Amino acid sequence: MEWKVVIADDEAPAREELAYLLEQIPEVVQVIQAAGGMDAIKKVKEHSPDLLFLDMEMPDLSGLQVAEIIHELSPQIKLIFSTAYDHYAIEAFKLRAFHYILKPYDDNDVFAVFRELRRINESTAAAGAAADVDGSKLQQTCSVKLALEIEGGIKYISPKDIIYISKEGKHVQVHTREQAYEVVYTLQDLEQKLESYGLFRCHKSYLIQMDAILELKSWVNGAYNVTMDDKQQSVIPVSRNYVKDLRLKLEI
Known part of the structure; x- marks a missing residue:
């Protein structure tokens, strides 16, 4: 599995730090940076990423506002909210955020996002393989x-x-x-x-x-x-x- 990622954050040092961590992940093939909410929407339209890392507080549009728009444009994109404040967590999960990480970034938190993605992909593949198992083997598994x-x-x-x-x-x-x-x-x-x-x-x-x-x-x-x-x-x-x-x- 390969992933294209957009990072939306109005602070360039934070974008660069996250981009560096993402580039250490083998499956990440492209990291696109957006300098704000409107720029994030533009980059999503241009690049059709698999994941969008969204800062909660940006001067033009908040992360939550961007998320609502992205859900309409590209509901398949997985949203990961990033912020220095944990009180946004409930709002993030109401918007079906895939993950939520806190600043300053911890590499384990970032890597955990991709461990979960791998787990989901493996489960999906296993489910597909199970569908091909003959009836006797399936019966054995269920017992x-x-x-x-x-x-x-x-x-x-x-x-x-x-x-x-x-x-x-x-x-x-x-x-x-x-x-x-x-x-x-x-x-x-x-x-x-x-x-x-x-x-x-x-x-x-x-x-x-x-x-x-x-x-x-x-x-x-x-x-x-x-x-x-x-x-x-x-x-x-x-x-x-x-x-x-x-x-x-x-x-x-």
Whole structure:
């Protein structure tokens, strides 16, 4: 996959810094700089980029105003907002931003954008390959179960029946809609086993099933809580470090 990128920022040093970081990424084949909001719209029309890095505060048009126009012109472009202030995050995600990074730029934050792009491309390719698998192989894939040791035997659970997994002290529990099972696995073991089945680490002590999320609510200090679709409608904490990735994976 190759990507063309437009950077829109009225501050030349910030544009140059971001351009330098983007040029370190092998898949980035072209970086076009725009000196403001109107210039960004012009460059998008001229170059049809795959990604647009948008500064939030520019003198002619704000990043949010540019985003609304770009959505009309080229809805397929992925928008990444960049700003020195984190209070724009909610507005950015309302406009279906692909990512949101803070200034001064951290190379890990910039590279994380492209790690997510690669992950999406790999998932799309895998889905296409799965469509070509014959019926018997597909049936085998769908029958995979998580084996839990219980008194007197083994309990088999479909990964999709897991609502969340919790760790308290040294004890790890797998929670379904009706029941919780204490397991010998570590949380890290389960994260690796179940990542491809929709389980997401939202906290150092929790994995949650994406399909079982009912509601996301802000809590304190940038953290959130999710309400899960189990019998108790359990409320699970989401650490501030995981909120952005959760929303990117959860929302369309």
